[in-house]
Amino acid sequence: MNFPSKLIENAVNEISRLPGIGKKTALRLVLHLLKQKENTTIELADSLIALRTKVRYCQVCHNVAEGEICDICKSHRRDKSIICVVEDLPDVMAIENTGQFQGLYHILGGVISPIQGVGPDDLKIESLIKRVFESQSSGEAVQEVILALPATMEGDTTAFFITRRLKETGIKVSTIARGIPVGGELEYTDEVTLGRSILTRVNYSLD
Known part of the structure; x- marks a missing residue:
């Protein structure tokens, strides 16, 4: 992929490191940001920096x-x-x-x-x-x-x-319970899930 600028190439390479984003998608995102107001990109960059520098993890539950x-x-x-x-x-x-x-x-x-x-x-x-x-x-x-x-x-x-x-x-x-999802058809359910559903069956209530 040829780039008109090294700056664009660097941005595409960094964004494409994100999961599920390839070079073409990264390029579209970079070109989109270029068309936006400068403050839009700056705010995005600032929020990402704050994410990495200010977010901590709970000492109790690790959330x-x-x-x-x-x-x-x-x-x-x-x-x-x-x-x-x-x-x-x-x-x-x-x-x-x-x-x-x-x-x-x-x-x-x-x-x-x-x-x-x-x-x-x-x-x-x-x-x-x-x-x-x-x-x-x-x-x-x-x-x-x-x-x-x-x-x-x-x-x-x-x-x-x-x-x-x-x-x-x-x-x-x-x-947590494991079994057939709501709206699921038995014929399309795998054997392990179906087996678990039968073993962990619950009483049917009319209430």
Whole structure:
């Protein structure tokens, strides 16, 4: 790809490093920015710089925060007896958008994957265990840990490891339901998902 300017080439190369953006898409974005007012590009650049220099991670749950503790952990409206364990930040955002969960979170930063060289020590598992143990000596003891991890071999391995570590605490450990999505047809559902749906069936209620 030939560029009319080294400045444009440099900008395209940097933007194309982002996931899902190729050189052609990056070029369109660069040319679009060139057509905008100068302040538009400056504001974009400033927001990205602030993102990298000012955003911090919660010392409790490892969520994105602007201070030492995130807004969810600080909120008095959240149920501190329930912790939902997730793989990463997008999972928190997805669950929050449902409006159905009012507990706290714990972000692991990934899942156990020996193939990719990711072990338990590379994740925020120990801080979760410590968090649960410390809560038992306070007035806001954790009573349930919900494992909202991917329905993959890596996710199941991580869930098994965490469950084993939490066994001695005696608290309830649960996982999110896995099964047929709303609007899904049985004939198009894979056998593993269909099998899980049957094993984890629930009572049918007319209420």
